[in-house]
Amino acid sequence: MIKLRRLERRYSLGKEKFFYVLRDINLDIAEGEFVSVMGPSGAGKSTLLHILGMHDHGWQGEYSLNDTAIHHLKPKERATLRNEQIGFVFQQYHLLDDLTVYENLEIPLSYRHYSKSERAALVADTLDRFQIVGKKDLYPRQLSGGQQQLVGVARAIIAEPKLLLADEPTGNLHSSQGEEIMELFRKLNDEGMTIVQVTHSDKSASYGKRVIQLRDGWIVNE
């Protein structure tokens, strides 16, 4: 599903000097895999995730997603592909403060040209699936951290992406809430969703089927 070849991410330090965040990344992730990317702070984990999520365009090398050569796509084409295939979960949840749970779930659909009735049906299904129907009219500040992340995951998968990217999804949660989210991830993976998560937690990583270790921008161990 994902194929990275000689992928690099660097920042210029002036006069042909560069600071490398990612170096010579060669990576294959098959459909249905649950991969955990680990490593110390500054290793390049989040950068790798944002490159996979096509938020970051300043990289060199080759990146193919389901046989589409991303490196040949224009930003707008990448955005379209991202909307079709990728969902994102953040450590800070990044729910929109002024929108209710219902409205937060609706956002990704509104950017994917679903009709109003389709949106209503999908949001209702998702609320039901995640058992948060009773919270649909609440605002994020009225939810606990775990509940907010639950909404965050629900929002990431509502448009039925093939690939779910999660940046330290349990980083801000206490252990029981974290376990709940990871169980949810496992369930999604069992249903066929490919998941790539960045985590510091061995326990969270253990929910995955494969661990990639990054250090100073290099893949050091798989």
Added chain:
Amino acid sequence: MLKDIRFSLRQLIKQPAFTIIAVLTVALAIGATTAVLSLVNGLLVRPLPYPDSQRLVLLLQHFKSQNLERIPVSPPEFKDYETRSHSFEKLGAFGYTSFNLAAEDRPERIAGATVTSGVLPLLGVSPIKGRFFAPEECMLGRDDVVIISARLWQHRFDSDPQIIGRKLLLNGKSFTVVGVMPANFDFPLQLFNLGSGGQFGGRAEIWKPLAFTDDQMKARYNRSFWIVGRLAPGISAAQAQAEIETINAQMRREHTDNYSQDNSFGGDVFLLQNLAAAGMRPALLILLGAVFLVVLIACANLTTMLLARAAAREREIAIRVALGAGRLRLLKQVFTESVLLSLIGGAAGVLLALWGVELLKTIGAQTVPRLREVNLDLVVLGVTLAICVGTGIIFGLAPGLASSRPELTEALKEGSRGSTVGKRRNRLRNGLVIAEVALALVLLSGAGLLIKSFARLQNVNPGFNPRNALTFEISLPKMQYPDDSSIVRFNDEARRRIAALPGVQAAGFSTILPLAGTNSDSSFAIEGRASDKNTPSPDEELREVSPDYFRALGTPLIKGRFFTAGDKADAPPVIIINQAFAKKFWPNEDALGKRIVMGGMSDNPKWITIVGIVGDMRHFGLDIDPKPEMYVPFAQSAYSTAIYVVRSNQDAQVLLAAIRREIQAIDPAVPLANVRSFENLIADSVAPRRLSVVLLGVFAGVAVLLAGVGIYGVMSFLVVQRTHELGVRMALGAQRGDVLKLVLIRSLKLISAGTIIGLIIAVMSTHTLRAMLYSVSAFDVVTFVLVTVLLGGIALAASFLPAMRATRADPMVVLTAE
């Protein structure tokens, strides 16, 4: 305090872009306000330039049944008022005139007035040299004395210390100078705009005694003098009015031949100050309202700017509070800064106003009464200072309160966002933008209506062709041209010579020009129509014109013929009327060939035959429908002053030197006066209206500019504030177009709310403009739609830049920032 000022100055210098925009905003608002305050002060508030001018009145007459209002009085009527009234300390009569002042190089035409001996003393201004007229000098044969203005004394006589007693050759006759009035003395004021003064009448520089002839003293119908008076101490204008009505009733009883016995005839006492202000009062009050709106918009703008700054400095202020700063101390700091901004902007605004007032004077000094007296005096500066301090406090209020109540825990927490206080302030900001758009729309609607009205007025067909037409006056002195035949001979010869000049298509003259502010009328009777003493004779406008006058004006002949050289004094009397006249008096008949007699019917009437019907002309103003007019041949009713119209196939101004040569060839002592193009004449006739249009247009422009800056500022602030949200949305799949739409829709909501409120206020308030509108409804839908689209477009454009900036939000930067 000094410390606060120093700190505020440092803050302002630290953010030059903010300071420049804020100062410019205040400068525009204060500049507009100061300019209008100067106008209001100069034209409405400031007393006329005579001591105790509140007691000065003008006494005019009316004949309501003939639609004649504010007309002058006859000499016997003046004497009746003067001898019988007790409400006045003094009454005096005056008339407009002009003099040909002989000089070695070229004769000069000087505007002047004839005054009875009481006029100048009652005004309360003494001569700087010499004396007033003695009563006996207002008698025929002893009236060969003049008083001149210091302006004339300085520029024509080089401030000759021996001026008193010096002889001047005026209209070919010798006069002795007995006094010099101060340089700033002005009488009659342009504001009177009555009779033969009008727009052609410059400032009077020579005053001559008014001595009535025996014939004049018998003719109650010959109304050509104006009465000025000073109310007696303790007497009000209403009391004087009551007394005048009593005297009028006496006159009606005593002279039954001259006055109808209904209430048609009467006299009106006008306070001079009110009469002076009357013309411009509605326009000035509207302009005052307009600048008030501009100031409100500026305040709204500055409030939003300062609120944004307060938000940016929230942490700094929270730290100050945490360190022990009191609320009052913080408020003082914010107010110091806002008032300082206001004062700096105000100073720049006063400079703008100084320039603006000078500009206005050049636009309208010749045509707007008292405009040349307008200046920025201490009163205006004092009010401006108060407004500056007031606006500084107003726009500092919300940011001051916001700063003095910081949410400590929120503000001190790193990366905090989305507090309730923030939402409250956003609501305030949104409210201010809505208010700005609404106020700007109100101003723009008003300006739009006035501009449309003015454009319609400019396109009105005046009934003549003003292009390539030159006009000037020739006034013949009585000594050299004592009778009608000599006057007609001179003017016939002048017209013949001018018409023969290369490039001249037609040349003619008249006693009165359309749109020049002068007028004359006459009553008449129609052959075959019964009249009795109790029914007033019809009275319509009357002009004396030469052959080719209509050709020179470009006024079409509808029927019959124009006057010819054959219509001489001894030829059968003939008359030309306009279409309005024909329609009014012969609605279903052919007027051609009908006969009328001037004045009332007599036993031996001198019938005048209608030989032509010409197109209607707008005489009183482009906005006033043509009235019935009569034209008689100049040769059959000559006057010493003729106003020429010369039409050429090129710019008529280039003919001026040749025309002057031809006139001097006939009589070197006769000057050309009031030379101007007909286009200028028309422009001057709409000058007060143009002044209002220009001012309201400028204010509306300033309002739209400020509203645009305000919207830009608020949307920019909003985008910065929502960077995180926009980043998240982009991470969740929003494309640039989605973000652009999001910001623009937010902006559109504010603009729409402002527009709806503005339209409601505009519809409710534009009726105040009704008196200033011509051929445009105060609820003109097209104008409302156009100004709404214009303002909406500008407001959206102002939102577009911040919206574009929003689309550049990098989700990665936003999402990894925490």
